[in-house]
Amino acid sequence: MFANLHALSHHHAWRRQLELLLESTGEGIYGIDLHGRCIFINKAGADLLGYSPDEVLGRNMHYLMHHSHADAQLMPVHECRIFKAYQEGRGVRVDDEVLWRRDGSSFPAEYASYPIRDNSGDNDKVVGAVVTFNDITERRATQAALQRAHDELERRVAERTAELSEATARLQASHDALQRLSAHMNVVREEERRHIARDIHDELGATLTALQLEMNWLRGRIDDTALRGKIDEMLDMSRAGMGAVRRILNDLRPGVLDHLGLWAALESLLTDFQQRSKLRCQLDCEDYVERCRLGREAETAVYRIVQEVLTNISRHARADHVRLAAFAVGRDLQLEVADDGCGMRVPAQPTSFGLLGMQERARAIGGELAIHSEPDAGTTVRLLIRGAFSA
Numbered sequence: 001m002f003a004n005l006h007a008l009s010h011h012h013a014w015r016r017q018l019e020l021l022l023e024s025t026g027e028g029i030y031g032i033d034l035h036g037r038c039i040f041i042n043k044a045g046a047d048l049l050g051y052s053p054d055e056v057l058g059r060n061m062h063y064l065m066h067h068s069h070a071d072a073q074l075m076p077v078h079e080c081r082i083f084k085a086y087q088e089g090r091g092v093r094v095d096d097e098v099l100w101r102r103d104g105s106s107f108p109a110e111y112a113s114y115p116i117r118d119n120s121g122d123n124d125k126v127v128g129a130v131v132t133f134n135d136i137t138e139r140r141a142t143q144a145a146l147q148r149a150h151d152e153l154e155r156r157v158a159e160r161t162a163e164l165s166e167a168t169a170r171l172q173a174s175h176d177a178l179q180r181l182s183a184h185m186n187v188v189r190e191e192e193r194r195h196i197a198r199d200i201h202d203e204l205g206a207t208l209t210a211l212q213l214e215m216n217w218l219r220g221r222i223d224d225t226a227l228r229g230k231i232d233e234m235l236d237m238s239r240a241g242m243g244a245v246r247r248i249l250n251d252l253r254p255g256v257l258d259h260l261g262l263w264a265a266l267e268s269l270l271t272d273f274q275q276r277s278k279l280r281c282q283l284d285c286e287d288y289v290e291r292c293r294l295g296r297e298a299e300t301a302v303y304r305i306v307q308e309v310l311t312n313i314s315r316h317a318r319a320d321h322v323r324l325a326a327f328a329v330g331r332d333l334q335l336e337v338a339d340d341g342c343g344m345r346v347p348a349q350p351t352s353f354g355l356l357g358m359q360e361r362a363r364a365i366g367g368e369l370a371i372h373s374e375p376d377a378g379t380t381v382r383l384l385i386r387g388a389f390s391a
Contacts, residue, residue, distance in 0.1 A: 028133045031116070036060045036083060039128065048135055050102030061131070070098045070106065082113040086129035089115050099133060107135045183364035190253070190300050197253040205245055212238050254303070262299040263290045263326070266306060270324055273310050284325040292333065292389060294365075301361040302335065302383065305369070308358050309337045309381050317341030317379065333388035338380040343373045 022029050028045025030038050038056050046053045049065055056064065062080050069075050077083055085092035095110040111133035115126045212235060219231045249255070250272070257265035267283055274281040294302065306324065313319055319341030326335045355371070362369035362383055373379035 029130065030056070030061060031128055031130050032061050032082075032086075033128045034086075034126070036062050036077070038064075045133065048101075048107075048133070049099070065099045065101075066097075068098075068100065068106075070108075082111070082129065082131055085113045086115045086126055089117075089126045091115065095136065107137050108140045110134050110136045110139075179360065179363065182360045186301070186304075186361060186364060187297060190297075193252045194258075197249045197255075200245060200252070201249055205242070205249075208238055208242050208245065212242070257299065257303055258296075261293060262302060265299075265303055266324065266326075269303070269307060269310070270322075273314070273322075277314050279313075279319060280321045282321070282323045284323065284327075286327050289326045289328055289333065294333075294385070294388060298365040298385070301365045301367075302385075305358045305361055305381075305383060306335070306337060308354050312354060313337075313339050313341065313379075316344075319378070328389060329384070331387055331389045333385045335383045335385075336380055338378060340378045343375045343377045343379055345375060346371050346373050 022040070022042035023044075025042070026044055028042065028048045030041035030045050033039055038059055038061050041053050041056045043053055046056055049056065062077050062083060066080055066082065067075055081092050081094055081097075091112065091114045093110075093112040095108075097109060097111075098106040099109040099111070100106045111131055113129050113131045116128040116130060118125055118127045215231050215235050215238065219228055219235070222228055222231070254265050254268065256268050263285055266285075270281045270283050273279070293299070310322070313322060317339045319339035321340045323338045324336070325338075326333065328334075358381075359369050366386065368384045368386075370382045370384075371379065372382070
């Protein structure tokens, strides 16, 4: 059928049908023989190249429109992908080359080449090719604009990410500094309490003790019943003052914590809390745990956390029973303070200074503080100190 493409292209009936088909599409379409000569081209294709269809017929399409690369360097015919494709009997689709117009200008093009085969005889052979092509200038411009917008977005995202990372780093540094300051302030506060407690004990405690001794001496030398009664009242007031001093000293810095350690101090704290609050208090501490020493700062932090929990129970819990338990979990130490009070809804982030203070104290000694509570179901405060026990 395609033994003589040049002759067929001039057959009037066939050509008329071909023209109707080719003019129905907006793409440029042309056919070439094995020598690269144009045997047909539609008007859309000729217009894209700046020619009339009759001016293109019979001309070598490579030298007409595909002779140079985008940088205007010569493209030899053996490098032409259209030529190579139909010579090898395969199709090819390309969108990274340019085609040249009559006026010497070029345009980025997408083209596809498909071999025309003559299978009328015994041998299936390629006798030419059909090429479709489009001007993709607008597409390239759109792609370039999209790429610029993408690059600009990436740049802004990168800048914003860098700003956020810097702000996060500054915030983290500030947070770390505040935590160090909080830990330092706790240490300074405890030292100041210790100094004040010692001064009160040495000065006021000694004065009250001496005053009691003097009044007892004076009472033994007075026979007047009225005066002795007055001195007895003064002795009662001094004893009450001495008791108040002891409570103040214990609140400032319990001496048992420094002399007998954490567990004895917690037992004393719970006993005193039971006497003042009239709640039933229970202490469960394993013998193994009682032999554990955490260091002065850690023991002070644990004592203050338990003290704050008991204060909150007395103020808000409306409880009847309090249990303080200390036990080992592997090499970790866990303390629990549980009550059977009204409970509460635990906030995702603590806002009260009491809860914040407990968390900061726990964090300063490497501990983890958790609060578990529900309305009408009591509250349990757990403090976990990892690695408290040596291997």
